[in-house]
Amino acid sequence: MSISSRFAVGVHILTLIEFNKDGVSSSEYLAESVNTNPALIRKIIGMLKKAELVDVHPGIAGANLAKKLSEITLLDVYKAVNVVPENELFSVHENPNPKCLVGRNIQETIIPILSIAQIAMEKVLGSVTIEDIFEDIVEKEKQK
């Protein structure tokens, strides 16, 4: 199974809001770039708002960044859009048999290891900001 593309879409949205900072980033505008429909964008924007990454108001067109580009990491977005349950990237079978030596110890043995693996992944996301994405897109575009 894969982590929902809500995360990638969230990054796309935030980056595009910045590129379009002199314009109005309505859900319809954003949806056209992502290539999906506005309702889905609004759902994701709602999550980003809850995490205080964007400002957006009912009745008023357009979303704006609530923080500086350099202060929003991919990890912030990842957590905002709720694609992985807290500390549960890996699910573990629930009721191993306590009468068995392995059954009664396996969870406390592997859960910390799986947690370290998850944190290693999240640490990478935490080291990249939307500003990095922004700059990289500028670079990539230059080369075209």
Place this chain on the structure above:
Amino acid sequence: MSISSRFAVGVHILTLIEFNKDGVSSSEYLAESVNTNPALIRKIIGMLKKAELVDVHPGIAGANLAKKLSEITLLDVYKAVNVVPENELFSVHENPNPKCLVGRNIQETIIPILSIAQIAMEKVLGSVTIEDIFEDIVEKEKQK
């Protein structure tokens, strides 16, 4: 989303086969420890067999390890049971708008970053062997 517990069950199975190496690890025996049913165990064992981590034969009761404990990493198990598509822990929206600056660059910008995050996670799994799990269970049990 979470990664399927097939992975944790796979680790459980391999560890238990080792603890039970003087006995017969039938799918029914393993299922009792995992606390699920034998058919599910056989399905997972089948994947472990395909990855050459266990030996098992139709008609003959019991599965055995095909490699030394210290030569089986959690990453081997993770790949064997196919819980995450190759290099696609993160899914990315498929058809961003090429007419938009962000749309036509976002994929090639974020995919390498997401790949680095995934590899960081997998590297942790690659650093732990079933032997480590085995030893840790021995330790945990001593403390009880």
Place this chain on the structure above:
DNA sequence: GTTACATGTAACTATATTAATTACAATCAA
């Protein structure tokens, strides 16, 4: 060769998530 038992698989179920979509109430600017 028949019996007993185990593995390998297919099929089916219930549940959950994703992504797409429609619909509409609530909100605000002009």
Place this chain on the structure above:
DNA sequence: TTGATTGTAATTAATATAGTTACATGTAAC
């Protein structure tokens, strides 16, 4: 008041998980 936008609920189709039943296939032992 009008027109446009956000917020949100509901629906759908597709896919994955985990559990389960059923049975053909394969092997050993009698």
